[in-house]
Amino acid sequence: MRSQNLPLIAFFCLTIGLWAAMQYQPSRAPAMATPLPPMPLQALDGETRNDAWSPDSGRVSIVNFFASWCTPCRAEHPQLKALSARKDVALHGIAWNDTAPHLTAFLEKYGNPYDSVWRDDTGKAAISVGLRGVPESYVIGRDGKIRLHIRGAISPTMLPELEALLDTLQREEIDDATAHP
Amino acid sequence: MIAELGQLCLCTAFMLACLQASTLLLHRLWRPHALLAWARPMAVCYAMLLTGAFAALLVSYAQSDFSVMNVLLNSHRDKPLLYKIVGTWGNHEGSMLLWAWIIGAYGFALAFLRTSERALTHRALAVMGGLNAGLLAFILLTSNPFLRVWPMPAEGEDLNPLLQDIGLAFHPPTLYVGYVGFAVVFCFAIAGLMERRIDRNWARTVHPYIMLPWSALTLGIGAGSWWAYRELGWGGWWFWDPVENVSLLPWLTGTALLHANMVLARRGQLAGWVVLLAILTFSMALIGTFIVRSGLITSVHAFASDPARGVFILGYIALTTGGALALYAFRPLAQQPSSPPALASRTGLILLGNMLLVASAATVLLAILYPVFSQLLGAPEVSVGAPYFNRTFLPMSAPLLVLAALAPLLPWDRFSVAQLRARLRLLAPSLGAAALVTLAVADAQWALMLVGAAFSAWLFWGTAAALQRAMRARASQHGWAWRRQLAGIVAHAALALFAAGIAATSLLKETYEAPLIAGQDLQLGAFTLQLVKATRTTEANYEVRRATFRLREGNRTLTELTPELRYYPVRRMQTTEAALHSTPWRDLYLAIGDAPGSPEGDAPRLGVRLYVTPGQQWLWIAFILAAISGAVVTLAAFAQRLTERHA
Numbered sequence: 001m002r003s004q005n006l007p008l009i010a011f012f013c014l015t016i017g018l019w020a021a022m023q024y025q026p027s028r029a030p031a032m033a034t035p036l037p038p039m040p041l042q043a044l045d046g047e048t049r050n051d052a053w054s055p056d057s058g059r060v061s062i063v064n065f066f067a068s069w070c071t072p073c074r075a076e077h078p079q080l081k082a083l084s085a086r087k088d089v090a091l092h093g094i095a096w097n098d099t100a101p102h103l104t105a106f107l108e109k110y111g112n113p114y115d116s117v118w119r120d121d122t123g124k125a126a127i128s129v130g131l132r133g134v135p136e137s138y139v140i141g142r143d144g145k146i147r148l149h150i151r152g153a154i155s156p157t158m159l160p161e162l163e164a165l166l167d168t169l170q171r172e173e174i175d176d177a178t179a180h181p
Numbered sequence: 182m183i184a185e186l187g188q189l190c191l192c193t194a195f196m197l198a199c200l201q202a203s204t205l206l207l208h209r210l211w212r213p214h215a216l217l218a219w220a221r222p223m224a225v226c227y228a229m230l231l232t233g234a235f236a237a238l239l240v241s242y243a244q245s246d247f248s249v250m251n252v253l254l255n256s257h258r259d260k261p262l263l264y265k266i267v268g269t270w271g272n273h274e275g276s277m278l279l280w281a282w283i284i285g286a287y288g289f290a291l292a293f294l295r296t297s298e299r300a301l302t303h304r305a306l307a308v309m310g311g312l313n314a315g316l317l318a319f320i321l322l323t324s325n326p327f328l329r330v331w332p333m334p335a336e337g338e339d340l341n342p343l344l345q346d347i348g349l350a351f352h353p354p355t356l357y358v359g360y361v362g363f364a365v366v367f368c369f370a371i372a373g374l375m376e377r378r379i380d381r382n383w384a385r386t387v388h389p390y391i392m393l394p395w396s397a398l399t400l401g402i403g404a405g406s407w408w409a410y411r412e413l414g415w416g417g418w419w420f421w422d423p424v425e426n427v428s429l430l431p432w433l434t435g436t437a438l439l440h441a442n443m444v445l446a447r448r449g450q451l452a453g454w455v456v457l458l459a460i461l462t463f464s465m466a467l468i469g470t471f472i473v474r475s476g477l478i479t480s481v482h483a484f485a486s487d488p489a490r491g492v493f494i495l496g497y498i499a500l501t502t503g504g505a506l507a508l509y510a511f512r513p514l515a516q517q518p519s520s521p522p523a524l525a526s527r528t529g530l531i532l533l534g535n536m537l538l539v540a541s542a543a544t545v546l547l548a549i550l551y552p553v554f555s556q557l558l559g560a561p562e563v564s565v566g567a568p569y570f571n572r573t574f575l576p577m578s579a580p581l582l583v584l585a586a587l588a589p590l591l592p593w594d595r596f597s598v599a600q601l602r603a604r605l606r607l608l609a610p611s612l613g614a615a616a617l618v619t620l621a622v623a624d625a626q627w628a629l630m631l632v633g634a635a636f637s638a639w640l641f642w643g644t645a646a647a648l649q650r651a652m653r654a655r656a657s658q659h660g661w662a663w664r665r666q667l668a669g670i671v672a673h674a675a676l677a678l679f680a681a682g683i684a685a686t687s688l689l690k691e692t693y694e695a696p697l698i699a700g701q702d703l704q705l706g707a708f709t710l711q712l713v714k715a716t717r718t719t720e721a722n723y724e725v726r727r728a729t730f731r732l733r734e735g736n737r738t739l740t741e742l743t744p745e746l747r748y749y750p751v752r753r754m755q756t757t758e759a760a761l762h763s764t765p766w767r768d769l770y771l772a773i774g775d776a777p778g779s780p781e782g783d784a785p786r787l788g789v790r791l792y793v794t795p796g797q798q799w800l801w802i803a804f805i806l807a808a809i810s811g812a813v814v815t816l817a818a819f820a821q822r823l824t825e826r827h828a
Contacts, residue, residue: 015495069409
């Protein structure tokens with residue numbers, strides 16, 4: 001094989017690979033209406049560890065993957081703060097690919113909307129949910145099952161719809177309770 | 182009406198670009214001699230039409246014409262005019278139009294600034310017509326910025342204060358001037374392959390079109406980092422984010438290209454390698470665009486992604502890069518008369534540096550694509566972050582500093598061991614000292630940083646020596662040739678400053694934090710903070726708390742700093758405006774905010790945070806110096822061409 005052909009062959013393989021990746025993306029994201037897989041996480045202070053963290057059942061919750069270095073996460077922040085004003089929803093933040101000092105500074109600077117903040121230092125949590133990038137959010141019903149998966153930032157225009165969904169999720173549980181006393 | 186005019190300009194430009202490209206084919210079929218020269222006036226018209234289209238979009242933004250979908254989604258009546266205009270390229274459609282306009286401007290420059298290589302330039306312009314036709318087809322079919330909405334909504338949808346930053350005004354355009362600019366040398370590479378002639382004249386013709394994009398890309402990356410430092414604020418300026426990495430790819434291969442092209446221009450060597458690098462550099466810019474706009478990877482710079490766009494861009498890459506590489510494979514250049522370069526020569530060292538640069542680029546590309554492909558192959562997914570780059574990229578780039586110091590001091594054709602030893606003499610003690618200190622402190626990070634500092638010191642010495650030589654030879658040189666040489670030395674000095682800055686900021690950075698207690702001075706390390714004044718006022722759309730501190734180091738009063746804490750009630754958004762005190766040696770960065778660990782709801786306590794980062798300014802100075810030296814080389818090349826024509 002002549003050496004001049006090598007770049008062409010390498011490029012050909014790369015293009016086929018990229019095309020295949022676009023066509024066939026076996027998402028590792030957990031399916032709708034299934035629970036989030038338990039994730040190994042570290043608390044912000046670095047002392048508490050939880051090897052199989054999952055949001056408390058019985059409460060509607062939002063699990064938000066973010067990072068202090070991520071610009072869309074900053075754009076998303078006001079929406080998260082708006083959501084955190086709701087006392088009936090638990091908002092959990094999981095920081096991906098981040099460090100404790102940066103995180104502390106981030107939360108100090110923009111305010112902390114989260115009920116609990118966790119660090120995914122090993123990247124294992126990100127892998128277990130097939131995280132594509134930050135921010136990504138999961139809305140989880142009272143039954144602990146995923147009801148909505150948002151890739152990218154929660155925009156101000158999405159907020160009313162999201163609030164409506166959270167209201168529905170709250171009511172759903174009440175309906176269930178009346179149906180099965 | 183204005184949007185329709187823009188649309189008309191785009192459609193006409195598309196047809197013109199098709200014609201421009203077809204001159205190549207017609208020339209091949211019938212060989213009428215004058216035909217290729219038509220590419221020149223066509224390139225000028227194309228540039229004008231695109232200026233019209235871009236102006237139409239700008240006016241639509243400035244007038245807040247919400248019947249245009251693109252304006253509706255990305256603007257708001259209440260935005261200041263400056264940010265309305267800047268918003269034009271803050272979205273996918275607008276930024277693609279900016280791309281097309283910049284490439285048109287390059288075509289215009291190419292058509293106007295004539296070179297001695299007429300036929301080659303015309304052919305390159307025709308190839309550029311092909312690139313433009315594909316780009317405009319992409320814009321018209323998948324990302325048309327002039328689509329209308331009916332009925333016209335009263336108000337636009339976006340008023341995000343975060344995007345209203347002056348950084349956004351010039352970070353994307355400079356970056357695009359860099360990305361897109363590498364298209365010119367790509368077109369020349371194809372034209373040269375068609376003529377089977379890549380020689381010293383070819384290299385001289387394209388050199389300014391390598392230096393200008395390189396310079397702009399350097400500035401664009403620097404502007405992005407500066408924005409991140411200023412806005413994100415906790416001392417970081419590079420996060421190994423996929424999109425940052427994407428901008429690094431063409432910079433690395435482009436740096437390799439500009440050095441290899443110097444060898445080609447002077448020695449007539451490395452022709453095949455230069456062509457390959459020219460193709461590779463523009464392809465990296467395209468692959469970067471693909472990765473960002475296809476939604477294959479979500480990242481910091483999220484654009485609304487659309488799979489149809491991804492397929493289109495991939496097809497475009499397959500045609501352009503694939504076509505160019507096929508030409509490279511099946512239409513080899515004529516056998517070169519000169520012998521292959523010896524390793525023990527400046528050419529050899531440049532080639533070695535090229536290998537390192539391309540290998541670093543490959544490392545970065547691998548990191549970007551690995552998560553995508555490992556998922557495709559069903560392998561367990563991994564997250565690729567900073568530790569990977571610290572282990573692969575940094576060790577690979579450190580030897581570059583050695584080469585950058587050595588190469589300018591050694592002769593082009595061949596050097597002896599004695600010459601090399603004489604140049605290396607100074608490296609040994611500095612590395613030895615670094616090794617000793619490393620053993621004493623026994624810390625891996627310190628070790629790496631000290632080695633970096635040693636290399637950097639050595640590169641400073643190397644550039645000083647090169648400067649001394651250049652001064653001695655000055656009298657015998659033409660004015661512009663001397664300036665060009667000086668620019669090269671300054672660029673290497675900038676690299677040394679950059680390395681020193683990285684070593685200083687990552688090693689010596691200090692962070693202090695403390696809760697704020699009324700009536701008490703804060704003791705933070707060697708610094709004393711005294712609260713002078715605290716105010717709480719309500720501005721137009723936000724409440725602001727200001728605190729003025731007197732900062733003392735020991736008994737010496739350094740400065741007064743006034744950080745702010747703002748609250749926007751409508752958007753429920755809290756931001757801090759930190760106060761920055763920069764000196765050439767260090768940055769003092771003071772911020773107030775919620776003390777850590779208090780969730781929303783509990784009354785948050787105020788805390789103070791002080792960062793001391795030595796060497797932070799060196800990084801920005803290095804970016805600017807490198808960009809300026811690139812611009813000087815570009816100017817020198819054009820000026821030399823003018824004087825040659827008049828002579």
